[in-house]
Amino acid sequence: MPEILLPIHTDRLVLRRFEGRDLDAFHAYHSLAETARFLPGPAKSYTKSMEYVGKYANFVYEKEGDWLSLAIEAKDEPGLLGEVVLKWLPGRGQAEIGWSTAPQARGKGYATEAAAAVLDLGFGDLGLRRIEARLDELNTASAALCQRLGMRLEARHVDKWFYKGQWATELVYAVLADEWSRESEPTPGP
Numbered sequence: 179m180p181e182i183l184l185p186i187h188t189d190r191l192v193l194r195r196f197e198g199r200d201l202d203a204f205h206a207y208h209s210l211a212e213t214a215r216f217l218p219g220p221a222k223s224y225t226k227s228m229e230y231v232g233k234y235a236n237f238v239y240e241k242e243g244d245w246l247s248l249a250i251e252a253k254d255e256p257g258l259l260g261e262v263v264l265k266w267l268p269g270r271g272q273a274e275i276g277w278s279t280a281p282q283a284r285g286k287g288y289a290t291e292a293a294a295a296v297l298d299l300g301f302g303d304l305g306l307r308r309i310e311a312r313l314d315e316l317n318t319a320s321a322a323l324c325q326r327l328g329m330r331l332e333a334r335h336v337d338k339w340f341y342k343g344q345w346a347t348e349l350v351y352a353v354l355a356d357e358w359s360r361e362s363e364p365t366p367g368p
């Protein structure tokens with residue numbers, strides 16, 4: 179795997195490695211039931227947040243199963259706004275993307291902007307072929323995000339998971355490298 183050059187700058191954001199100072203802000207949104215609703219496990223305890231921030235801060239992306247984990251921060255205002263993660267899946271050129279943002283950072287397109295930068299990284303320097311997202315059908319905010327990114331709805335797996343006390347239907351969205359580069363090209367003028 180090539181070296182991952184951080185931080186990544188987008189129009190409004192900086193994507194960087196997590197640091198210890200992110201712990202309180204991370205815990206502030208991951209301790210909320212609304213954040214945990216569509217994530218595995220309950221709302222995070224402080225020690226669970228410590229575990230995650232430690233893992234994210236020290237991530238290595240060298241082999242299948244590794245997670246690339248980036249902190250999202252606004253360019254003009256320091257402070258953690260959320261995270262975007264990329265899991266290296268088994269098989270050549272495969273990965274899964276995931277995201278969470280703090281409630282005050284939602285509704286501004288930040289998650290879309292951060293995820294697009296990670297797709298650029300994945301299909302660029304990381305040389306991936308396919309990036310997918312797996313989500314609960316009831317997570318309409320995540321489905322809308324996939325659609326804004328131009329990801330294709332590939333599958334709907336009925337009652338695929340039992341979590342949070344109920345059966346959940348899984349949606350699988352995906353985008354391929356050549357689809358992403360086509361999407362990313364500026365629309366030609368008349």
Ligand SMILES: CC(C)(COP(=O)(O)OP(=O)(O)OC[C@H]1O[C@@H](n2cnc3c(N)ncnc32)[C@H](O)[C@@H]1OP(=O)(O)O)[C@@H](O)C(=O)NCCC(=O)NCCS
Nearest residue numbers: 213216277278279284285286287288289290313319320323
């Ligand atoms: C999933 C999650 C990250 C989506 O957040 P989000 O704020 O809806 O997504 P974005 O940051 O891309 O913002 C999109 C919204 O900002 C609006 N927006 C404003 N400016 C925008 C811009 N420049 N670009 C794109 N969208 C913009 C969009 O219209 C959209 O608004 P809408 O929700 O009213 O349609 C968030 O809901 C979350 O963290 N949920 C909890 C954790 C979770 O479920 N994670 C995923 C598990 S699969």
